[in-house]
Amino acid sequence: MLPALRLLHDPVSYLEAQRRRYGPVFAIRFPGLPPEVFVTTAELAERVYALDAEGGRAGEVRRRFLEPMVGHHSLLTLDHEPWLRHRRLLTPPLHGRAVSGYRDDIARIAAEEIETWPLGTPFALRERVQRITLEVILRLVFGIDDARRLARLRVLIPRMMEAAGTVVLMLPPGVRERAASLPLRRVPFLGRFAELRAEVDGILYEEIARRRALAEAGADGGTGTDVLSRLMAARDEDGRPMPDRELRDELITMLQAGHETTATGLAWAFERLTRAPQALERLRREVDAGDDDRYLQAVVKEALRCRPVVWDVSRLVDVPLRLGGYEVPAGWFASPLIALIHRDPEAFPQPDVFRPERFLGPEAARANRAWQPFGGGRRYCVGAQLALLEMRVIIAEVLRRVEPLPADPGRPERQRMQHVTLVPSRRARVVVRARTGSPQEARPR
Numbered sequence: 001m002l003p004a005l006r007l008l009h010d011p012v013s014y015l016e017a018q019r020r021r022y023g024p025v026f027a028i029r030f031p032g033l034p035p036e037v038f039v040t041t042a043e044l045a046e047r048v049y050a051l052d053a054e055g056g057r058a059g060e061v062r063r064r065f066l067e068p069m070v071g072h073h074s075l076l077t078l079d080h081e082p083w084l085r086h087r088r089l090l091t092p093p094l095h096g097r098a099v100s101g102y103r104d105d106i107a108r109i110a111a112e113e114i115e116t117w118p119l120g121t122p123f124a125l126r127e128r129v130q131r132i133t134l135e136v137i138l139r140l141v142f143g144i145d146d147a148r149r150l151a152r153l154r155v156l157i158p159r160m161m162e163a164a165g166t167v168v169l170m171l172p173p174g175v176r177e178r179a180a181s182l183p184l185r186r187v188p189f190l191g192r193f194a195e196l197r198a199e200v201d202g203i204l205y206e207e208i209a210r211r212r213a214l215a216e217a218g219a220d221g222g223t224g225t226d227v228l229s230r231l232m233a234a235r236d237e238d239g240r241p242m243p244d245r246e247l248r249d250e251l252i253t254m255l256q257a258g259h260e261t262t263a264t265g266l267a268w269a270f271e272r273l274t275r276a277p278q279a280l281e282r283l284r285r286e287v288d289a290g291d292d293d294r295y296l297q298a299v300v301k302e303a304l305r306c307r308p309v310v311w312d313v314s315r316l317v318d319v320p321l322r323l324g325g326y327e328v329p330a331g332w333f334a335s336p337l338i339a340l341i342h343r344d345p346e347a348f349p350q351p352d353v354f355r356p357e358r359f360l361g362p363e364a365a366r367a368n369r370a371w372q373p374f375g376g377g378r379r380y381c382v383g384a385q386l387a388l389l390e391m392r393v394i395i396a397e398v399l400r401r402v403e404p405l406p407a408d409p410g411r412p413e414r415q416r417m418q419h420v421t422l423v424p425s426r427r428a429r430v431v432v433r434a435r436t437g438s439p440q441e442a443r444p445r
């Protein structure tokens with residue numbers, strides 16, 4: 001079987017087999033792409049991340065897949081000076097302190113959704129938590145509060161993401177690049193995606209224009225606490241605001257990078273937790289006591305450790321790079337393979353066991369050093385603090401309201417590849433029961 005097909009079929013086993021056969025550094029050739037050299041220890045990963053200081057062009061690697069969706073001015077796909085300018089503008093609104101103010105809003109959004117969950121009937125948790133993470137992006141990142149626009153985007157965005165998924169998967173890279181360079185509507189295959197994207201863009205530009213008008217009229221346009229308001233108020237080193245086109249691209253970037261990933265992280269957290277009753281019980285006690293969230297933080301870390309959402313992060317190598325006795329030529333990809341780095345027994349003894357305790361106590365320093373679900377170097381995920389906050393708040397809200405159980409207790413879910421992510425094969429199927437004394441208990445069935 002071709003490497004690409006074996007990887008699709010059972011990614012982690014296939015990659016583990018490569019590591020057993022070739023050691024901690026190995027290469028795979030995927031059709032239509034430069035050869036890719038994977039590294040599977042945290043030390044080697046640091047060597048790759050160090051490229052970010054000069055020329056590990058992460059943007060160029062992603063551009064071929066993502067540009068039709070995120071446009072030309074996205075943090076994901078830019079490199080060099082334009083990337084740095086955008087990174088400086090996006091970092092402050094997504095900083096830990098800035099997003100910590102969203103805690104109560106996230107809890108409210110989560111509670112509204114959890115109240116609609118069926119009791120006693122199996123359902124796929126990932127779809128349901130994705131509604132929460134989408135709502136967080138729409139209301140707290142885009143800052144949209146108009147009911148009509150919100151309702152329209154709730155319908156359009158999942159359709160647009162699905163259409164983009166088929167576009168990305170079904171065209172071979174060379175063809176896709178050529179197609180993406182044409183006006184999208186001329187290619188019938190891409191027409192549906194282009195229509196959805198145009199409608200979403202229309203709503204976003206309306207929203208940007210509305211805020212500008214408010215700001216010019218001296219109303220609250222420039223002082224809102226959502227990420228878009230903060231971005232619109234920001235100025236680069238030359239005192240320039242971000243133009244509308246670039247604002248649009250960065251909004252779609254945060255949507256693209258931020259809502260499905262966080263939902264997948266949450267789905268895995270529940271898939272693992274519901275199969276680890278002791279950890280679940282300890283966490284429930286901590287959430288009920290409400291005065292400490294150290295165990296919750298460790299649970300989130302352990303979920304992202306043993307089931308990392310993004311399985312690898314790549315850099316395009318500019319000048320030859322030595323990695324563990326191998327020389328990677330310029331023009332190849334070098335990629336920390338998060339899925340295996342998080343299974344390195346040196347850093348994470350008994351890697352198959354779900355044990356949040358490894359992030360508490362004396363072994364925590366070693367575990368933290370190798371933990372990298374958000375990548376590393378200068379391209380480290382700019383939304384990591386928001387994602388971690390969402391995961392903590394949403395898990396706590398779920399546990400306060402319901403008791404989650406696995407729908408198929410004897411069958412852990414497989415890691416299935418979906419673009420650059422690994423999702424639970426049955427989308428984290430659970431059954432939930434109302435907790436005694438929770439608002440859910442009083443609900444009519």
Ligand code: HEM
Nearest residue numbers: 254257258261262265309310313374375376379381383387
């Ligand atoms: C659990 C959820 C998430 C995971 C696992 C995740 C993971 C990642 C990873 C692995 C990277 C690549 C880092 C590298 O190349 O070294 C990345 C980049 C990025 N992420 Fe996230 N992410 C998550 C949530 C978010 C959120 C909520 C946002 C925004 C609201 C976001 C925005 C971005 C952006 C814009 C980049 C590109 C950064 C750059 O190249 O400078 N992510 N993320």
